Amino acid sequence: MPTSMPCPSMRIPIELLTQASFFQFGTVIENPAHSQAPPSLQSPRPEAVSANQGTALKFLDVTHMTNLYGLAPSKKPARAVMNMFVCAPRDLRPHEPSESMPSSWGDIDFDEDDDGDGDRQLFDVKILERHPFTSQTFIPMGLSQTDRHTQYLVIVAPTLPASASQRRTGRAPPYPTPGVKKQKSIKDIFARARPSPFTNEATPPPSIFTKLHPSQRPKGPGLPDLKNLRAFVATGNQAVTYGAGTWHAPMAVIGDRPIDFVVVQFANDVRIEDCQEIEIIPDKNADEGMVVSVDTYPSGRVLVKAGSDPLKSKL
Numbered sequence: 001m002p003t004s005m006p007c008p009s010m011r012i013p014i015e016l017l018t019q020a021s022f023f024q025f026g027t028v029i030e031n032p033a034h035s036q037a038p039p040s041l042q043s044p045r046p047e048a049v050s051a052n053q054g055t056a057l058k059f060l061d062v063t064h065m066t067n068l069y070g071l072a073p074s075k076k077p078a079r080a081v082m083n084m085f086v087c088a089p090r091d092l093r094p095h096e097p098s099e100s101m102p103s104s105w106g107d108i109d110f111d112e113d114d115d116g117d118g119d120r121q122l123f124d125v126k127i128l129e130r131h132p133f134t135s136q137t138f139i140p141m142g143l144s145q146t147d148r149h150t151q152y153l154v155i156v157a158p159t160l161p162a163s164a165s166q167r168r169t170g171r172a173p174p175y176p177t178p179g180v181k182k183q184k185s186i187k188d189i190f191a192r193a194r195p196s197p198f199t200n201e202a203t204p205p206p207s208i209f210t211k212l213h214p215s216q217r218p219k220g221p222g223l224p225d226l227k228n229l230r231a232f233v234a235t236g237n238q239a240v241t242y243g244a245g246t247w248h249a250p251m252a253v254i255g256d257r258p259i260d261f262v263v264v265q266f267a268n269d270v271r272i273e274d275c276q277e278i279e280i281i282p283d284k285n286a287d288e289g290m291v292v293s294v295d296t297y298p299s300g301r302v303l304v305k306a307g308s309d310p311l312k313s314k315l
């Protein structure tokens, strides 16, 4: 895998983090009673049961934890780990009008001033990383939903199809490769050449991965699809799980103070299997690279600018 990749100049608007908008990248964990998603972006509630002698409501299976280390070349088993990340607020640079093309939300005018009183700033996305064999859940602590001064951005990109050179590699690659078929034995090939005696069914069984939630399926070896990079703003009552192999920016806190996150994942301590990073460098014709446009209200709250139902009112 290269250690850097060139990118065009691109401005990315901020979306509200909801389960529906984040579907392909992972899961959003929140109490549905406090969700700020507009009705069009609300997902079905997770199943809930009464617990603790009726004093608690227990939502079941609120995220998908994935351990794909069985597919890792080292075959070194992983263990469940919890780390704590204390993430400092990021440096933003002042908004400047630019020639950058807008992201896939092509209709947004980033230079239009919304109310004039808030701040208009820019966050440069310089690095993306992925954990090919594990999901990773970030759980913020000590931050309330109504905290206007400190929030965090979740920046993710889909995975491009594998390049020809990645497909040609003879070695076991350090990422899951769902598209690569296992060499079949002659017996298997003949078994498929006639209908099954019980079902009269000749089609092969579906891959084990197709039964999984889209965010849980292995993403394959491809590089990040920068043209479809997305940026979401999360409130203090939301935790987020990146699906295994999802390209994402290191956590970006916006505001006044650091956020403490408890981070739950699997790891086998083989560096290249636990975490892969790529530097994003503006290509020679680009003046600025990948930039998230961070506009805030006078209260400090981050403004949501894109999505099927952008919230322009104060949250």
Ligand SMILES: NC(=O)N[C@@H](O)C(=O)O
Residues within 6 Å of the ligand: 129, 136, 248, 249, 250, 251, 275
């Ligand atoms: N996401 C983030 O901030 N960092 C990590 O994923 C990490 O494992 O370093």
